[in-house]
Each structure stands twice: as C-alpha cells, then as structure tokens.
Amino acid sequence: xxEVEQDPGPLSVPEGxxxxxxxxxxxxxxxxxxxxxxxxxxxxxxxxxxxxxxNKEDGRFTAQVDKSSKYISLxxxxxxxxxxxxxxxxxxxxxxxxxxxxxxKGTTLSVSS
Amino acid sequence: xxxxxxxPSHQVTQMGQEVILRCVPISNHLYFYWYRQILGQKVxxxxxFYNNEISxxxxxxxxxxxxxxPDGSNxxxxxxxxxxxxxxxYFCASSNxxxxxxxxxxxxxxxx
Numbered sequence: 001x002x003e004v005e006q007d008p009g010p011l012s013v014p015e016g017x018x019x020x021x022x023x024x025x026x027x028x029x030x031x032x033x034x035x036x037x038x039x040x041x042x043x044x045x046x047x048x049x050x051x052x053x054x055n056k057e058d059g060r061f062t063a064q065v066d067k068s069s070k071y072i073s074l075x076x077x078x079x080x081x082x083x084x085x086x087x088x089x090x091x092x093x094x095x096x097x098x099x100x101x102x103x104x105k106g107t108t109l110s111v112s113s
Numbered sequence: 114x115x116x117x118x119x120x121p122s123h124q125v126t127q128m129g130q131e132v133i134l135r136c137v138p139i140s141n142h143l144y145f146y147w148y149r150q151i152l153g154q155k156v157x158x159x160x161x162f163y164n165n166e167i168s169x170x171x172x173x174x175x176x177x178x179x180x181x182x183p184d185g186s187n188x189x190x191x192x193x194x195x196x197x198x199x200x201x202x203y204f205c206a207s208s209n210x211x212x213x214x215x216x217x218x219x220x221x222x223x224x225x
Contacts, residue, residue: 004155032212043117043204043216044156088156097144097208098168100158 003027006089006104015113019076023089023104026070030091030102033065035074038086038106047087048074051095079111115139117217119205125223126195134190134220136205144168145188146206146214147180156204162188195224 006023013019021035031052036044048063050056050072056063062075072091076083086106092099118137126132138145147159161168162180179191188207192199202221208214 034213036216041202041219041221043206043218046213046215049213090156092212095211097210097212098146098161098163099212100161100169100171101212101214102158103156105155 004089004091004102004104006107008105008107010108010110012110012112013079015079015081015111017079017111019079019083019109019111021074021076021087021089021107021109023072023091024070025072025091025102027091027093027102028067028070029093030070031067032092032095033063033072034090034101035061035063036088036090036103038088040086044088044090076109079109081111081113084110115141117205117207117215119203119217119220121220122218123221123223125225128197128224129194132192132195132199132222134192134203134205134222136188136190136217137186138188138205138207139215140186142207142209142215144208144214145180145182146208147190148204148206148216149173149201150204150219151198151201159190159203192222195222197224200224 035048053067064073088106089104090101145162160170202219205217206214
C-alpha cells in the first residue's frame with residue numbers, strides 16, 4: 001500500500017469553478033499536512049499548511065484534514081487560469097526541521113477561460 | 114522575497130561522471146534539504162542537513178551521494194558516478210524551524 005495516494009488527473013474545469021483536490025494516506029502518525037503548487041519544470045511552492053484535523057482558509061484556498069478517514073482536501077474557489085498547475089500534497093509525522101516530507105504524486109489542474 | 118537559488122538549471126553528463134549541484138539557501142535558514150523528482154514521479158526526499166551534519170537521509174541517498182556546506186552560503190549535492198537512473202530534477206530546499214520548507218527552482222540532470 002502506497003503511503004500517500006493522489007489522483008493524478010488531469011482535472012479540467014472552467015474559470016470560476018470550485019475545485020476539489022484530494023489525498024489519502026495510510027500512516028496514522030502523519031499530523032502535519034501541506035499543499036504545494038508546482039508549475040511545469042519549477043520548484044514546489046508552499047500554499048497551505050495544516051496541523052491535525054480541521055479546516056484552514058487562506059483567500060480562495062481552503063485546506064481540510066480528516067484524520068479519522070486519513071483524507072485531506074484542498075478546495076479552490078473561483079478558480080482562475082493562473083491556478084493551472086500541479087498540486088502536490090505532502091505530510092509528515094513531526095513538526096521538526098530536518099524531517100522528510102512524504103509527497104503525493106500530484107494532481108494536474110487546468111482552468112480554462 | 115527571499116528564495117532558494119540553484120545552479121545549474123540544467124546539466125547533461127555522461128554516465129560515470131561526477132556531478133555537483135549547487136544551492137544557496139535562504140539566508141537565515143538553518144536546515145537544508147535535497148529532494149529529487151524523476152519525470153512523472155513523486156517528489157522524493159534525499160537528505161536533510163543541519164549544523165554541518167546529515168540529520169536524516171533516505172535509502173536513495175547511498176554512498177554515491179554526498180552533501181557539503183563548503184562556505185557560509187552554499188550547499189552542494191555531489192553524485193560521484195552518475196547512472197542513467199539518476200536523471201531527474203533535483204530540488205534544494207531550506208527551512209528555519211519546523212517542517213515548513215521552501216524549495217528552489219530545481220536543477221534538471223540528464224545522464225546520457
């Protein structure tokens with residue numbers, strides 16, 4: 001069983017749509033969850049960081065963690081063509097610098113105008 | 114905004130050659146990392162480095178790999194004898210406290 005699973009897509013939506021991106025994981029020790037955005041041939045850019053279960057909102061982005069289901073989500077409201085990118089979930093068991101992050105494979109999103 | 118910078122952006126090397134990838138982490142960060150991403154695959158952790166020592170390394174980071182902080186600003190990844198399967202994008206990253214890490218733009222390594 002893979003540690004972190006993420007549907008690779010591609011996911012195509014029209015501008016203005018609400019987008020839902022998801023990851024599942026198997027390691028119940030994971031407590032820290034991140035979403036990164038990666039444009040083609042570029043480095044991952046941190047979008048959202050959450051700890052344990054619950055929701056966190058930042059502008060058009062909402063991150064949601066359900067530890068009981070081992071399931072995390074990223075919602076994008078009012079999606080824009082500039083949101084077209086690959087979205088990576090990442091997680092770790094400890095909030096300790098130097099700890100490895102475990103990544104999903106990424107979901108490729110395309111927002112058309 | 115401070116950023117992690119990496120050089121070269123792209124390098125082509127012959128199999129068996131040594132390669133050094135360079136990074137300048139964010140200036141007040143203390144923890145440094147290398148990750149790699151084979152085309153179409155996940156971003157994978159290689160190694161983390163703190164206080165001139167390796168903090169953690171993955172099983173990918175074998176004896177062919179080494180890291181060094183040769184001076185106060187640079188952080189390097191050396192691959193001693195490159196193999197075809199080392200072809201990947203290599204990302205340097207840095208962090209201060211906690212596990213919020215910031216990535217560079219990557220160095221694309223092609224081994225032929």
